[in-house]
Amino acid sequence: MPLIQVRVIKDVFSPEQKREIISKLTDAMVSVEGENMRGVTWCVLEEVESGDWAIGGKTLSTADVKALARGKAA
Numbered sequence: 094m095p096l097i098q099v100r101v102i103k104d105v106f107s108p109e110q111k112r113e114i115i116s117k118l119t120d121a122m123v124s125v126e127g128e129n130m131r132g133v134t135w136c137v138l139e140e141v142e143s144g145d146w147a148i149g150g151k152t153l154s155t156a157d158v159k160a161l162a163r164g165k166a167a
């Protein structure tokens with residue numbers, strides 16, 4: 094069974110946005126594997142604590158990600 098794992102920083106996305114992420118990722122998998130697989134395609138969204146995520150050795154916080162979404166440097 095397909096398993097989609099997504100990790101995001103806590104408090105970045107609203108519950109509605111998280112549902113949309115799950116829905117659209119599931120739709121993407123089903124578009125490849127076929128509609129019959131929808132019922133057995135798992136999608137797990139895990140939240141990582143702010144500051145526990147790093148890229149290139151630089152930690153990212155919830156505030157950093159929200160600033161990036163607004164088009165500002167983190």
